[in-house]
Amino acid sequence: GEEVAQTPKHLVRGEGQKAKLYCAPIKGHSYVFWYQQVLKNEFKFLISFQNENVFDETGMPKERFSAKCLPNSPCSLEIQATKLEDSAVYFCASSMTGTGTLNTEAFFGQGTRLTVV
């Protein structure tokens, strides 16, 4: 596709329930990123992939959060046993191959708003 597609747009979960978010990167883009935007507008990097491989997971909480990018499937971000503080907008972004200075733009999806009640 020509844009990063995130589903669902909104997700409401009770505390302790599982949440799963999806992201379809732009066709031909090798890199996928997940960011978390909390209420105070701060964007926090979570994880990035190069194709199916985890590239950088330094921002991922060690517990409860996991992510995958499998061939021929949208990428996913899963939160087990959600907590109130997980309420945020989760953005996915994709970019082309990392080689060369021309390919430095990350294109963002419109986000999934997760509300944990």
Place this chain on the structure above:
Amino acid sequence: AQSVTQLDSQVPVFEEAPVELRCNYSSSVSVYLFWYVQYPNQGLQLLLKYLSGSTLVKGINGFEAEFNKSQTSFHLRKPSVHISDTAEYFCAVSPGIGGYNKLIFGAGTRLAVHP
């Protein structure tokens, strides 16, 4: 490690007035610099980026930014704003070369343009 400081959380301005949104960064390595805009309930849209070369970078919607290495700043400017420029603006840095590096964002500046 890199960090980004956006000095103003909110900037109110009248329509057709000039505006400057300030951004300072810290890094021990060379970085790429970006400004993104976020309209309500939308994702981020790239306004402009500095990779190398001329320190004055022109972007979309009439915005420009100037990279100042000695002051580690990358302030965003527009000579005459419109109501439609009302949005949240984020400055970001990315270490190294290539699009595979994560972006480190500032806390954002809310630009509110008043008639």
